[in-house]
Amino acid sequence: MTDTILITGGAQRIGLHCARRLAESGHRVIVTARRERPDWSQQAPEGVELLLADFSTEAGIDALIDTLNRRRIRLRALIHNASQWQGDDSGAAGFEAMFRVHMLAPYLINNACETWFAHDGPGDIIHITDYVAQRGSAKHTAYAATKAALENLTLSFASRFAPRIKVNSIAPSLIMFNAGDDDAYRQKTLAKSALGIEPGPEVVYQAIRYLMDNPYVTGTCLELNGGRNLKPAR
Numbered sequence: 001m002t003d004t005i006l007i008t009g010g011a012q013r014i015g016l017h018c019a020r021r022l023a024e025s026g027h028r029v030i031v032t033a034r035r036e037r038p039d040w041s042q043q044a045p046e047g048v049e050l051l052l053a054d055f056s057t058e059a060g061i062d063a064l065i066d067t068l069n070r071r072r073i074r075l076r077a078l079i080h081n082a083s084q085w086q087g088d089d090s091g092a093a094g095f096e097a098m099f100r101v102h103m104l105a106p107y108l109i110n111n112a113c114e115t116w117f118a119h120d121g122p123g124d125i126i127h128i129t130d131y132v133a134q135r136g137s138a139k140h141t142a143y144a145a146t147k148a149a150l151e152n153l154t155l156s157f158a159s160r161f162a163p164r165i166k167v168n169s170i171a172p173s174l175i176m177f178n179a180g181d182d183d184a185y186r187q188k189t190l191a192k193s194a195l196g197i198e199p200g201p202e203v204v205y206q207a208i209r210y211l212m213d214n215p216y217v218t219g220t221c222l223e224l225n226g227g228r229n230l231k232p233a234r
């Protein structure tokens with residue numbers, strides 16, 4: 001049986017790009033999303049299956065775990081990519097929503113996942129965090145804090161699952177803009193990194209590939225930020 005890679009929140013943008021690339025390289029890929037993608041009924045990405053899952057409640061997280069238990073999947077990798085980028089004006093509701101998607105869902109899914117991984121092969125859990133997890137953020141305090149917690153989960157699970165399953169984080173800064181980002185915002189954001197480019201999602205795929213292919217890396221965070229740390233904070 002071909003081993004499966006599960007990507008949460010993988011039906012769009014970075015997650016979808018990585019799903020397609022991993023499918024091209026011969027993996028079976030399952031992505032989760034909160035709703036059906038109508039265009040997928042015409043032509044779903046080859047080798048990529050969509051599973052509905054909503055992490056806005058504990059019951060929603062448990063429902064995904066139950067489904068995966070019932071299916072008896074054999075995992076090669078589990079990629080926690082689902083995310084919400086809410087500003088501090090979203091208050092307690094925003095904090096709680098991001099707590100569930102960035103912290104509670106990865107925590108409960110990781111607690112349940114050990115038997116899903118093949119016993120005779122390599123296994124990887126990858127947490128997609130953010131540059132701001134280690135630096136904080138002026139207007140996205142709760143986002144940064146919940147991503148920092150996700151980064152911390154990496155350490156505990158890497159220790160718990162070694163040597164069978166490696167657990168690492170990838171901490172990106174700008175990867176791709178959102179459609180509505182205006183020119184002023186784009187220029188300001190590009191100027192934050194030494195390399196000054198919008199790299200696109202292929203660099204996340206390359207980082208995932210590196211972590212999956214390297215047998216000696218666990219409990220680490222791979223910074224993917226174009227040298228943003230080299231420039232003074234703005």
Ligand SMILES: NC(=O)c1ccc[n+]([C@@H]2O[C@H](COP(=O)([O-])OP(=O)(O)OC[C@H]3O[C@@H](n4cnc5c(N)ncnc54)[C@H](OP(=O)(O)O)[C@@H]3O)[C@@H](O)[C@H]2O)c1
Nearest residue numbers: 009013014033034054055056081082083172173174175176
């Ligand atoms: N884009 C960047 O430049 C950038 C920079 C730094 C870090 N990152 C990180 O990289 C990852 C991918 O970024 P992206 O821009 O591709 O993200 P995105 O477009 O916002 O997609 C995130 C996904 O998370 C899912 N999601 C949100 N809330 C959920 C919930 N309550 N339950 C289940 N799924 C939920 C969404 O699912 P639906 O399909 O159901 O809406 C969506 O597909 C994220 O972890 C992000 O924090 C991205």
